[in-house]
Amino acid sequence: MAYLELNNVSKTYGQGDNETEVLSNINLSIEEGEFVAIVGFTGSGKTTLVNLINGLLEPTKGEVLFKGTPISGTSHERGVIFQNYSLLPWLTVGQNVYMAVKEAFPKKSKSELNELVAEYVEMVSLTPAINKRPKELSGGMRQRVAVARALAMKPEMIIMDEPLGALDALTRGNLQDEILNIWGKDKRTALLITNDVDEGIYMADRIIPLEPGPNATLGPEFKIDIERPRDKTELNDNPSYKKTRNAIIEYLMGIGDERKSQSSEEFALPDLSPKDFVNQFK
Amino acid sequence: MKQSITLGKVTKFMGLGFLSTLKSLFTGKLEKEDFINFLRKIVVPIASILLFIGLWHLGAKSLYNREADFKIEKALKDQGPAAAEAMRECIASGDISCQPNTLPSPGQVWGSYKSLLRDHNIISADKAAFKEKTAALNAQRIADGLAAITYTGRPSFIDQIIMSLKTVFAGFLLALIIAIPIGIFIGLSPTLKSAFNWFIQIFKPVSPVVWYLLVFMIVKTILIDSSEDSSFIISFISVGLCSMWATLVNTAMGVSSVDKDYINVAKVLKLGTFQKIFKVILPSSLPLIFTGLKITLSVAWMVLIAIELLAQSPGLGLFVWEEFQNGANDSNSKIIVAMFVIGIIGFLLDRIMLTIQNTVSFNKNDGI
Numbered sequence: 171m172a173y174l175e176l177n178n179v180s181k182t183y184g185q186g187d188n189e190t191e192v193l194s195n196i197n198l199s200i201e202e203g204e205f206v207a208i209v210g211f212t213g214s215g216k217t218t219l220v221n222l223i224n225g226l227l228e229p230t231k232g233e234v235l236f237k238g239t240p241i242s243g244t245s246h247e248r249g250v251i252f253q254n255y256s257l258l259p260w261l262t263v264g265q266n267v268y269m270a271v272k273e274a275f276p277k278k279s280k281s282e283l284n285e286l287v288a289e290y291v292e293m294v295s296l297t298p299a300i301n302k303r304p305k306e307l308s309g310g311m312r313q314r315v316a317v318a319r320a321l322a323m324k325p326e327m328i329i330m331d332e333p334l335g336a337l338d339a340l341t342r343g344n345l346q347d348e349i350l351n352i353w354g355k356d357k358r359t360a361l362l363i364t365n366d367v368d369e370g371i372y373m374a375d376r377i378i379p380l381e382p383g384p385n386a387t388l389g390p391e392f393k394i395d396i397e398r399p400r401d402k403t404e405l406n407d408n409p410s411y412k413k414t415r416n417a418i419i420e421y422l423m424g425i426g427d428e429r430k431s432q433s434s435e436e437f438a439l440p441d442l443s444p445k446d447f448v449n450q451f452k
Numbered sequence: 453m454k455q456s457i458t459l460g461k462v463t464k465f466m467g468l469g470f471l472s473t474l475k476s477l478f479t480g481k482l483e484k485e486d487f488i489n490f491l492r493k494i495v496v497p498i499a500s501i502l503l504f505i506g507l508w509h510l511g512a513k514s515l516y517n518r519e520a521d522f523k524i525e526k527a528l529k530d531q532g533p534a535a536a537e538a539m540r541e542c543i544a545s546g547d548i549s550c551q552p553n554t555l556p557s558p559g560q561v562w563g564s565y566k567s568l569l570r571d572h573n574i575i576s577a578d579k580a581a582f583k584e585k586t587a588a589l590n591a592q593r594i595a596d597g598l599a600a601i602t603y604t605g606r607p608s609f610i611d612q613i614i615m616s617l618k619t620v621f622a623g624f625l626l627a628l629i630i631a632i633p634i635g636i637f638i639g640l641s642p643t644l645k646s647a648f649n650w651f652i653q654i655f656k657p658v659s660p661v662v663w664y665l666l667v668f669m670i671v672k673t674i675l676i677d678s679s680e681d682s683s684f685i686i687s688f689i690s691v692g693l694c695s696m697w698a699t700l701v702n703t704a705m706g707v708s709s710v711d712k713d714y715i716n717v718a719k720v721l722k723l724g725t726f727q728k729i730f731k732v733i734l735p736s737s738l739p740l741i742f743t744g745l746k747i748t749l750s751v752a753w754m755v756l757i758a759i760e761l762l763a764q765s766p767g768l769g770l771f772v773w774e775e776f777q778n779g780a781n782d783s784n785s786k787i788i789v790a791m792f793v794i795g796i797i798g799f800l801l802d803r804i805m806l807t808i809q810n811t812v813s814f815n816k817n818d819g820i
Contacts, residue, residue, distance in 0.1 A: 224720060225719075226716060226719055226720070243719075244719050244720050244722055245722070246722060249720075250720045252713065252717075254713060256713040256716065256717045258714060258717065258731075258732065258735070258736075259814040260735045260736070260738075260814055261735075269721065269723075269731065270721050273721045273722055273727075274721075303814075305814065323721075
């Protein structure tokens with residue numbers, strides 16, 4: 171039995187005539203300790219998929235099983251890093267993390283909780299900024315706070331919804347390494363949603379493309395057989411990297427073209443020619 | 453790294469940015485940009501104030517002449533040329549008995565302002581003397597279990613300003629106590645919202661005068677046994693009821709429109725209902741609540757004058773009304789003094805609320 175399992179999951183929004191099926195027939199299983207990336211176009215229903223797994227949404231059809239039991243509501247076992255950092259702007263970095271650990275470990279004393287906060291803020295190297303509010307931080311720093319908040323609750327599984335999407339390339343690279351480091355330490359199960367194929371290949375064990383919605387469904391999986399720790403510069407020369415990358419992109423582009431060709435309706439243009447108005451004035 | 457708090461930041465925060473320009477003027481560090489700022493923020497306002505006073509003066513003068521001409525003509529028509537001549541001389545001499553009653557000039561208003569201050573000093577001295585005189589007697593009366601003798605003389609202008617401020621703050625507090633909790637409940641529950649919506653929509657636009665009458669009907673009956681003066685109670689309750697709507701509506705809106713991301717965070721962290729309300733929903737709606745409170749305070753101050761006037765509750769409104777009824781020679785200029793005082797206090801209250809509002813507000817995108 172897999173650690174996380176999605177069986178024939180469909181999700182529709184709206185009712186009656188307005189009903190649109192965003193996800194259909196999603197089948198996915200993730201083993202414990204695995205790092206899986208789901209790659210898809212913008213608007214293909216990635217966030218809906220994440221919300222089904224973290225418990226913010228319930229599937230219309232099918233079931234989501236976590237360790238064999240159906241998911242009902244959110245849980246501290248599954249930590250979420252949102253696409254937009256979703257920090258509470260009226261709390262400082264430390265308070266944002268503290269709020270999470272206080273909920274996750276209600277039995278711990280205040281000083282224990284504070285230690286935990288300090289530990290995780292240090293882990294994302296934000297100790298100097300612990301008393302700052304989110305607005306005083308850069309985008310990368312804010313996302314690191316969000317990472318610290320999710321991890322400080324010590325979830326068994328980390329769900330990341332395009333966590334680095336809004337960051338610049340350099341910060342992105344740094345944070346990818348940081349997340350991999352943290353993941354490598356205690357090998358939690360991780361699910362990464364991203365629109366960047368390279369990011370997926372660099373970070374994950376397995377990549378599953380999500381075909382664009384509506385009616386999005388998962389494509390065939392691609393295994394990434396590259397030894398960890400991976401090196402970004404060496405990755406470029408790795409033949410299996412290039413092969414996988416091209417295969418995934420071809421697959422994604424292929425579906426893209428297919429979609430386009432499906433929806434391309436031919437419009438016949440009427441045969442119009444300008445009136446010969448110049449001659450009128452002669 | 454500690455954040456430094458400079459004069460510039462503080463004044464800008466309070467919406468008094470021109471003060472920092474003044475500072476650079478005095479410290480002599482005037483750059484070209486500062487000079488333009490100086491012109492724009494200090495010279496231009498002063499010039500426009502002077503222009504305003506000048507226009508006022510000219511306008512008042514022409515109204516004065518029109519009124520004087522009318523008086524002389526009337527005397528001529530009714531009593532003949534001798535009476536007209538006497539009236540002309542009387543007006544020219546500046547005698548109080550025959551002054552034209554019209555818009556006072558800036559000079560007259562300034563004179564009234566000073567006389568009101570003088571009046572205040574006299575009354576305060578009187579009060580202090582009274583207190584001293586009755587101190588021993590009052591101590592005796594309190595020891596005997598009797599009520600102390602209090603000063604019952606006429607209140608001065610300053611006393612009336614203080615009374616008005618007391619009324620407005622009592623009303624504001626009442627509005628806050630009623631509107632914020634109800635607003636939170638309405639914002640949290642769509643059912644309560646539809647239950648209360650008609651009520652809010654109908655009572656929101658009701659005029660202060662009607663509120664006063666309503667409160668009067670109720671309070672009068674409730675306090676029917678009491679010999680106390682109920683005018684203060686009636687006026688502050690009316691002020692509160694008139695002005696609470698902005699806070700009520702804004703609180704409800706703030707609470708019901710919390711960013712979905714924050715709600716998701718609350719869900720993922722599995723915050724309890726209580727925690728969710730106090731740690732997420734309320735902080736995120738604070739900026740809107742304070743916008744509502746700012747409107748409430750300015751509305752409270754605006755309706756206060758009318759309500760004090762109706763309720764005969766001591767304060768600026770009553771002062772204006774009494775001066776109008778009084779019809780003394782300097783009544784008009786006293787009314788204008790009161791007008792400026794009301795305006796300036798309203799402006800200061802607004803600035804105080806703005807400062808508080810700035811401290812609690814945050815940019816919606818700060819955490820996202």
